Amino acid sequence: MLDVVNLECRRGDRRLFSDLSFSLSRGTLLHVRGRNGSGKTTLLRALCGLLARETGEIRWRGEDISSLGDDYRRDMLYFGHLNGIKSDLNGIENLRVATTLDGDPVVEDDLWYALAQMGLAGFEDLPTKVLSQGQKKRVALARLVLSGAPLWILDEPFSALDLDAVDLLGGLIAEHVAAGGLVVLTTHQEVPLTSGQIQRLHLGT
Amino acid sequence: MWSVFRCILMRDITLAMRRRTDVMTTLFFFLIVVSLFPLGVGTEKETLRILGPGVIWVAALLASMLALERLFAADYEDGTLEQILLTAQPLSLLVLAKAAAHWLLTGLPLVALAPLVGLQYQLPPDALLMMVISLLIGTPVLSLIGGIGAALTLGLRGGGILLSLLILPLYIPVLVYGAGAVTVSMIDLADTQPYLALLAAFLLLALTLAPVATSAALRISLE
Numbered sequence: 045m046l047d048v049v050n051l052e053c054r055r056g057d058r059r060l061f062s063d064l065s066f067s068l069s070r071g072t073l074l075h076v077r078g079r080n081g082s083g084k085t086t087l088l089r090a091l092c093g094l095l096a097r098e099t100g101e102i103r104w105r106g107e108d109i110s111s112l113g114d115d116y117r118r119d120m121l122y123f124g125h126l127n128g129i130k131s132d133l134n135g136i137e138n139l140r141v142a143t144t145l146d147g148d149p150v151v152e153d154d155l156w157y158a159l160a161q162m163g164l165a166g167f168e169d170l171p172t173k174v175l176s177q178g179q180k181k182r183v184a185l186a187r188l189v190l191s192g193a194p195l196w197i198l199d200e201p202f203s204a205l206d207l208d209a210v211d212l213l214g215g216l217i218a219e220h221v222a223a224g225g226l227v228v229l230t231t232h233q234e235v236p237l238t239s240g241q242i243q244r245l246h247l248g249t
Numbered sequence: 250m251w252s253v254f255r256c257i258l259m260r261d262i263t264l265a266m267r268r269r270t271d272v273m274t275t276l277f278f279f280l281i282v283v284s285l286f287p288l289g290v291g292t293e294k295e296t297l298r299i300l301g302p303g304v305i306w307v308a309a310l311l312a313s314m315l316a317l318e319r320l321f322a323a324d325y326e327d328g329t330l331e332q333i334l335l336t337a338q339p340l341s342l343l344v345l346a347k348a349a350a351h352w353l354l355t356g357l358p359l360v361a362l363a364p365l366v367g368l369q370y371q372l373p374p375d376a377l378l379m380m381v382i383s384l385l386i387g388t389p390v391l392s393l394i395g396g397i398g399a400a401l402t403l404g405l406r407g408g409g410i411l412l413s414l415l416i417l418p419l420y421i422p423v424l425v426y427g428a429g430a431v432t433v434s435m436i437d438l439a440d441t442q443p444y445l446a447l448l449a450a451f452l453l454l455a456l457t458l459a460p461v462a463t464s465a466a467l468r469i470s471l472e
Contacts, residue, residue: 092335095472118337126328132267133260141329144256145336171267 045070046091046195046226051100053086060086061247064100070194070224071240073217075231082248084230085125088199091228092122104195118147121193123201127184131173135159135183138172142187150190158189163208177204185209188216196220198229253338254346261350271319275355276362279312283366294371301370302380302431303424309359309384310391310420316355317395317416318409320347321467325403334471341460344400344467348392348460356388372435379434379441386448387427393459394419400466423451 045068052062060083068074076084089095091102093109093116102109109116129138136155143150159168162182172180181204188196196217202210214235217227221240229235235242265272286304290296324330333343363384364377372380398416402408430444 094331094334114337114339117335120335122331122335124328124331126326126331128328128332130260130264130327130329132264137260137263141256141260142332144253145332145338147253147337 045105046228047101047103047106048091049101049103051087051090051102053083053090053095055083055086062099066243066245068226068228068243070226071221072226072243073221073235073240074226074228074243074245075235076228076245076247077230077232078247084247085199087247088122088197088228088230089124091197092120093117094122119193120195120197121146121187121191123184123187123196123198125199127180129172129180129184132171134171135164135168135175135186138183139186139190142184143190146187146191146193148190148192154190158186159183161189162186162212178206178209181205182209185213185216188213188220194224195226196228198227200230202231202233250338250342253336254342257333257343257346258350258353261347262353265350265354271316272354272358275312275316276358278315279308279359279362280366282308282311284369287369297370298372298376298435299432301367301372302376302428304370305363305366305380306384306387306424306428306431309363309388310417310424312359313355313388313391314395314413314416316351317392317399318412320351320396320399321403322399322408325471330467331471334467340464340467344396344460344463345456348389348396348463351396352389352392356384356392359388360384372431376431376435379431382445383427383430383448386445386452387423390423390448390451390455391420393455396463397459397466400463400470403467403470423448426451 047067049065051064053060066074076087078084086095104112104116104119128142133141136159139155139158143155156168159165162185164179164182164186167175167179172183175183185201201213205213217229217235221227283305286300287297290300321330324333334340336343360381363380367377367380395416398412401415402412405411426444426447430441430448433439433444434441
């Protein structure tokens, strides 16, 4: 479903990687590894269409993502280094904004359910600025529970999470892959999958 | 599609209500700048009437610009801007929602305050009314054009000063016709309609073009 052909990315004058090609089908997880500065985040941002590419192609369902535009963005969910939550809004409000932007049709009960799933019951109506780093990340990750997008692009989703949350997130990812979804993620730890396949990509070698 | 527009608009207003100081500083800045001039130039009625429209309009421009720097910067820092860029909705619609929120929070209060501060300049009632009307049409243009500058200077060091240098020249036509309308309204037999028509034309032009330009600038800034 997602095909990358001869992709080359630069940051300033430095070439991060070139001639990168891979192809992901339904129910696949791509685990991107590499040392710091090897271009993992750049690759993920390029896959989202946030970066202008000089060379190479990224195709989704056989079409180039830049010509797909909004149709591609509807199918894709990106979770970056920054949580993308507002510190003055509470968990429910943050999640409501996030799901509206994602275009997921949800009702009020879904928001409470998703936050409870992420182990945040009782913290829903606190402004996120009083939450800990890990709890903030949980609020941000609650989007995944409600997401209907087939392609998840997750940049270091496991950082700052405690063991429970790592299990929770691992479960969500495994469920998504088992349901035929695609996941591209960077992390320094192993992700247990119940079904589906893992592809590995090592950058900077 | 409009649910996303409403969502962003309500979000920005809720955020501003939880952080009222940002809105208040803009308003007090406007009040203070406008009040300084009568103190400096004296209380002579004729002088004040000549100065009034221009001073109030310039103060409105500066006040509107004060809040511009934060228009996208706050969203940029916490990553929500990335999420906004990656929605499947037209980006210009979301940008329009942000500009609308900026206007409701900075432009509209200025419009409401204008008659009050106009009294300090001994403006006649007709001129005060014209001040309100011209600001009502003109301040949305400031928010819309300002959005382009805010998007272009996003993430730059010293972006605030650069923003003023980029945006203030673009505000000149609005200033000329906005203050002009008020000045002309104080002259007998003079017609203010052409001034207002031109202001309205600027507004329509800004409404159609500014969101597109701002979206393009945001995509470049986030690369």
